[in-house]
Amino acid sequence: MTKLTTKLTLAISKGRLQTDALDLLQRAGLSWSSDSLCTRRLAVEDESGCYRLIFVKPADVPVYVEHGVADCGIVGRDVLLEWEPDLLQPLALNIGVCRIVVAARSKALWNQFGMLRVATKYPRIAAKHFGARGVPVDLIELSGSVELAPVLGLADCIVDLVETGRTLQENGLSIVEVITQSSARLVVNRASYQLKAEAIGQLIRSVGDATQRRANGD
């Protein structure tokens, strides 16, 4: 009975994940006119009127969802590990699959006992990783082109997200170790999950089915 009146707002990561996320939502039964996506509009209504999509930077997805401005979001696990938002994550979506790795120019540096200089966009993940093994690190927080840091001698190694490994290769870096796997997650605001239980339950089921079908290559 409340199903028809409940509108859900979904925050979608712009960039790397966007195309796959939209494809998945379309398979899950959401639809929108193609020109509504072509424009630079940051908010798009689904044709059924049940969903509103907003497009924001990956790191901002948990911010919108945690505050309840968006009910749900699609975001990489890397962002969730780095920001540790207080969210529900009921679905792994099997898109945007990649690894969070430590990469360096050579493995030799692991034998040194001094301070390890680590350049990264993920200071919390890096600190946790090296902290767990008692390695003292100097974290150098960068916002992009992290691969450059070891090349120029700014850092001994980097902690970064790697999809194919080509950028690493082209900059003479190789993977020293894999910290964890990452893929996109459907995240849900805690209050929305309870107050819009029916609509969100339905979204979880249909996106879950779509993920399954996509994995089976349908």
Add this chain to the structure above:
Amino acid sequence: MSEPLSQIPAGMRYYCGQEARLRRAIETAVMSIFDGWSYEEITTPTIDYYSLFEHGMGPAQAHRAFRFSDGDGRLLAVRPDVTSLVARAAATLFAQRERPLRLCYVAPVFRQQPESHADWRRESSQIGCELIGANSGVADIELLAIVCEVLQHLGLDRGCSITLTDIDVFNGIAEELKLDPDSRDEMRRLVDTRNSSDLEQFLAQCSDTKDSHALSRLTQISGKHEILNDARESITNARSRAALDRIARLWSVIESLHLSDHFAIDLGDVSRLDYYTGLTFKIYVDGTGSRIGSGGRYDSLTASFGKAEPAVGFVLELDALTDILLGRTESNSPAKSSTEPVLITGTDLSALFRAAMDKRALGERIVIDSSEVAP
């Protein structure tokens, strides 16, 4: 180097005007409902030993407190939680008092690190009540009935959801899997975030149970009473089953009171506070991104202070309630603005204040106008 005096520390704020009046009105309304159910007000210390909170809330939550050391080197904390303090008083100061004890409070709690990014406050006021030493089955319903009355009184009963679970459903499973404390906490975290894919992996790793898939569904079991049958299919251990039976009994009373519209069961809602032992619940209201209150049973907490007895309680977040009610412009708002004050003017100081005091003696609302007083 001097700091700018204008700066307010993160997570702190002032309240004034309409907002302050509304806060006070909500506080008064809720406390008078508590009084109506014969709950007696208790004021607890603002600062106490950190070990008390660490023991009560569990280290992970207590860590979020503002901490500093006393003159003798012992670690103190600015109250991050009231329940631990009340439970200790019940087991010590009130040990000889007749049971059940019904206590209520309104008090700010302080947390150096908020639980979520959306929760920016580091000082937030809690209104709560605790029922100690009463028959559990009756006490649980008494508290839920009080919660319903409060929501109704504040006009928040439409579009609210009180989600129930029994922490023993989870505990029974953790016990069956023979998890060590760290794995238990990891599993609790995965269930709490409804992370069924990681949970399934986790269960496959750490157990030889035949059916990790069935257990990982725990995260998705929510709804009205019919989900209990669903739960019984995947959950077979005795401790969890007993907990499911308790929820079923509670639900039938809720239904008979015609309150079931306000309630839902959510077995994935496993609380982060270590002291809960049985029923736990969270209160959500339309228009907020986070819960406005929570509560539950904490039977072993008083035992750790020297007197084992059943106990149950809940808190409401005064700041969250104020935010919602401020946003609603209903005429029955609990904060009615006061009557216009009578202006008291005059040139002579003693005449001015004689007039003022006379009006006050009649109970009138006044404001002193000093503009005509000779300098």
